[in-house]
Amino acid sequence: MSLLHTPPNRPTGKSVQLMTTCLCDAFYSDVAKATVEILDFLGCEIELPDGQTCCGQPAFNAGDWANSRKVIRHAEKTFSGDKPIIVPSGSCAAMIFHGALLAFEKEEDLPAIKAFGERTWELVDYIVYGLGITQWPGKFDAKMTFHRSCHLRGSRSPEAVNALLTSVEGVDLQPIDEVEQCCGFGGTFSVSFPNISEKMGELKIENLTACKPDVVAAGDMGCMMHFGGMMDKQGMPYKRMHIAQVLRDSLKNAGKL
């Protein structure tokens, strides 16, 4: 139950710009590779703007809007043009089409920032509602749970993920309890509120692993870095994958890649 925050009438062409996200740039290169491989498979022409860094969210959430604007301005200039911008993260996408507008509400360059947001898509939202693909021709034998990260609220990404995953041959997507509850990451929140963050993480892990899945999937590496880091510390055996990796590997399993 959520009202949409995503901008209407975003461009849907197949010539796209890829926003890697700072986390994939620094820590999760395979997620970025998987994103490229599935966009390639769909026939997209991908441009990777070289000057890209971060979407500005860490400072924005920390309340340091002046520094956040510096980073957002840089991002807007880096992703110039009118192509759709594809991001393998609901969080960075929401930062650009929703958060940035707040940070710039009193700034002169708000129109440019708004236009930037009006081209930005979370990856799976783009595949399903941008390109109109609702069947994924892959194969992946696994019992799976999906962490609906908080920044997917107010978007159609959760429906999109559900449509694609349930169409993959072999995927047994299991519902989880308390899907609306946050995993406790929240960027700098996890640093300044370590005790609450950890308790939230424990509850999320409990719900995500209650059915003993083969794979715990998510659309945001921020959340996964936090609760995945907790799972690793506790030596939990569940495999974790970004949704892009699931889609890419399913194509490989089906011999399509």
Added chain:
Amino acid sequence: MKSKQKIDLVARDLTNEVHEANFIGAKMKSERRYAALGRDYADPDKLRETAGLVKQHTLEHLDKYLEQAEASFERNGAKVHFAFDEDTAKKTVLNIMNEHGCKSMVKSKSMLTEELELLHYLEDQGKEVIETDLGEFILQIDNDHPSHIVTPIVHKNRRGIAKSFEREGLGDYNDDPETITRRARAHLRQKYLDADIGLTGANFVSAESGRIVLVTNEGNARFCMAANKVHIAIVGIEKIVPTDQDLGLFLNLIGRSGTGQQLTVYNQFIGGPKLKDQPNGPEHMHVIFVDNRRTEVLASDCREILRCIRCGACLNVCPIYRQSGGHAYRSVYPGPVGAVLSPLLAGNRFPELADLPKASSLCGACNEVCPVNIPIPDLLLRLRDKAKREGAKEAMKGTPNLAMWATMCSQPTMWKAALTMGHTMNHIPTQLIPHPSAMSWQGTRKLPKFEGGEFRKWFKNRK
């Protein structure tokens, strides 16, 4: 774990018993809310959106609706008072009591009276005041504060309450909830009869008809009025809705959102003092509209928070509130709504409560359940920005300085250099990384392996 944020420390140090009470209470109410709205409406979001628009419209024309409400009340025979600040509000109540020669007040639950600390003020002036909502009555005998705006004693358990009743001479120790309730009922029945004035809040005020609407589950607000000659309704100026017709929307939302009830048990519509041909009811009705910084909030960029109808749904769904409980917020209004409203209502004491908007992972669950669709996360963010600009120390505790990071992120050469250099991190034991954020993080989490630049290299060489 080490932490500097007060709300995080409260959560860490909470006893298991209190934590469980808060957590389970909140979770249960969230589940009931979800079930009630989902069962009765195909698209509850449309209702929330509409209710939000009605409230926002009212706030944006509050001058007009306040005047209209005043005229309607006076037409109905009620006397209207305006109190700009806390002191005036309290004195107005006292003056009304003195004017009518009242010594003893029975009152129903009102968060505004908590905000004004009205009870202690009147007691200091020699008046007797009795809380008649069961939860509030228990808080009164324990000299405690509500930890939740709808279920004020959610942090307590029946054993503690049984001890309090024993101490107050309300019977031998007995922790059976029904027995506790019966004893409170018997005790309060006499208090209603002994009192000479009844005070209530108002959940809604219709400007068109001059009716106040009260929703309760105990019927105590009715009793507060039944045997008394004077009724005071003390109301925040944001409680107005334009017409009676709007109430259909709000009454359908408030019960479902707060407690998962289709309708609260008692819904009263009070359109003034008793008429000549009515046998019973208060002969005098006074309505006190209280500002107490609400116009400041209205003038701020967080005015949407004044739409709030105090249902408590945002508290119940909030993962931070569930862990910390309501008292952690050190103010009358806890949870997500309190994290916005309390620092704003604090006026120049804003810096003391500037950490409250930080107590959120910005997950947005509060916005998703809000019956008047308040964009709470956006408001929390605006207050974080305000706290940073005003240098409020409480807010910044534990938040890393991001100036260097911002410089790096706006200069691609620096960014790429850092991506390459970061690889050295893989060769030193991570526990030795001297950054406080990294140290705090690693207490319970393993850091991911650094792979900076790998994807860019792969992308360049693909095909």
